[in-house]
Amino acid sequence: MPYVNIRVAGTLSKDQKSNICKGVTEVIAREAGKPPEAILIFIDEVPHENIAKAGNLLTPPK
Amino acid sequence: MPYVNIRVAGTLSKDQKSNICKGVTEVIAREAGKPPEAILIFIDEVPHENIAKAGNLLTPPK
Amino acid sequence: MPYVNIRVAGTLSKDQKSNICKGVTEVIAREAGKPPEAILIFIDEVPHENIAKAGNLLTPPK
Amino acid sequence: MPYVNIRVAGTLSKDQKSNICKGVTEVIAREAGKPPEAILIFIDEVPHENIAKAGNLLTPPK
Amino acid sequence: MPYVNIRVAGTLSKDQKSNICKGVTEVIAREAGKPPEAILIFIDEVPHENIAKAGNLLTPPK
Amino acid sequence: MPYVNIRVAGTLSKDQKSNICKGVTEVIAREAGKPPEAILIFIDEVPHENIAKAGNLLTPPK
Numbered sequence: 245m246p247y248v249n250i251r252v253a254g255t256l257s258k259d260q261k262s263n264i265c266k267g268v269t270e271v272i273a274r275e276a277g278k279p280p281e282a283i284l285i286f287i288d289e290v291p292h293e294n295i296a297k298a299g300n301l302l303t304p305p306k
Numbered sequence: 307m308p309y310v311n312i313r314v315a316g317t318l319s320k321d322q323k324s325n326i327c328k329g330v331t332e333v334i335a336r337e338a339g340k341p342p343e344a345i346l347i348f349i350d351e352v353p354h355e356n357i358a359k360a361g362n363l364l365t366p367p368k
Numbered sequence: 369m370p371y372v373n374i375r376v377a378g379t380l381s382k383d384q385k386s387n388i389c390k391g392v393t394e395v396i397a398r399e400a401g402k403p404p405e406a407i408l409i410f411i412d413e414v415p416h417e418n419i420a421k422a423g424n425l426l427t428p429p430k
Numbered sequence: 431m432p433y434v435n436i437r438v439a440g441t442l443s444k445d446q447k448s449n450i451c452k453g454v455t456e457v458i459a460r461e462a463g464k465p466p467e468a469i470l471i472f473i474d475e476v477p478h479e480n481i482a483k484a485g486n487l488l489t490p491p492k
Numbered sequence: 493m494p495y496v497n498i499r500v501a502g503t504l505s506k507d508q509k510s511n512i513c514k515g516v517t518e519v520i521a522r523e524a525g526k527p528p529e530a531i532l533i534f535i536d537e538v539p540h541e542n543i544a545k546a547g548n549l550l551t552p553p554k
Numbered sequence: 555m556p557y558v559n560i561r562v563a564g565t566l567s568k569d570q571k572s573n574i575c576k577g578v579t580e581v582i583a584r585e586a587g588k589p590p591e592a593i594l595i596f597i598d599e600v601p602h603e604n605i606a607k608a609g610n611l612l613t614p615p616k
Contacts, residue, residue, distance in 0.1 A: 246498060247408060247498075250495075261358075268520070284359055293447060294474070295471065299452040302493065311373045312372050330392050331485035333387075346557060348481055404547055405545070431612065450586060458562075458574060461574045506611070509611060513606035518609065529608045
């Protein structure tokens with residue numbers, strides 16, 4: 245029952261989400277020997293200003 | 307100090323959230339022997355297209 | 369596809385875990401209208417000294 | 431590679447987020463002996479009605 | 493700064509962890525257009541009896 | 555009711571955990587205007603080989 249949480253800065257298109265979920269599911273199923281049906285993925289799209297690295301908030305790309 | 311995070315696809319009404327939090331708090335307080343006041347619950351309402359099972363994004367119910 | 373994460377201080381017996389998971393699944397299935405089979409719960413048993421309230425680490429019960 | 435997730439009820443101003451991230455990064459870098467550049471912080475601003483204490487949903491301040 | 497958390501039932505070998513992290517990083521870098529160096533992955537190996545599906549604790553494979 | 559989760563590679567001494575929790579609580583209480591008693595922190599000490607950056611597992615310091 246693998247659970248995967250992917251948190252990214254900004255937004256993704258539906259195609260990007262779909263491709264990421266397909267690819268990540270395939271990798272985990274193959275490498276961990278888990279059935280794909282058991283793999284649950286949640287993607288969180290987080291505003292840049294809610295993420296910090298080295299103490300500085302990220303800024304969105306222009 | 308139990309912390310509970312509940313992540314669901316789509317949205318819940320305020321009544322649903324209230325009933326879930328009451329019920330889950332009661333179960334954990336009773337079974338784990340923790341005071342209800344110490345139980346903190348966060349509910350995340352996640353868009354269907356941000357969740358995947360078996361590599362496929364969920365689709366909202368029609 | 370609800371995902372639930374329950375984090376408690378200290379350890380639980382297998383019976384406590386089982387009862388918590390049965391009860392929490394029942395509450396969420398009933399109140400959120402989700403099929404029980406779709407509900408995935410992860411319990412984290414966290415050492416008291418890794419949890420703080422008001423800035424003070426918890427101490428295990430004697 | 432410390433990862434920090436801060437979940438608060440309601441919203442924060444950009445200045446509050448910035449000050450929190452600076453301060454938390456400084457504390458962890460100093461006390462845990464980690465380079466600030468390695469510290470990644472995600473802030474989640476969660477609606478009051480999605481958080482419960484003692485089984486009761488929070489209400490926003492008036 | 494993508495952050496990924498992968499939670500699996502039971503344990504993984506170091507090779508499995510390595511292959512999963514390489515593969516997942518590659519997928520996210522390619523599909524989300526993020527630099528691999530920015531991708532941080534945490535794997536949690538969770539005992540079967542701490543995970544429940546449909547209200548029933550998992551049992552380890554024999 | 556701020557909830558904070560701090561995930562670090564390797565282990566921390568009890569003094570380090572205590573100092574981190576005191577400092578982080580103080581920062582969030584001051585900057586977010588939350589009462590310290592409401593701030594709950596969980597620290598996760600994660601083995602180096604369960605964390606990856608740029609697709610490579612971390613190695614513990616020698």
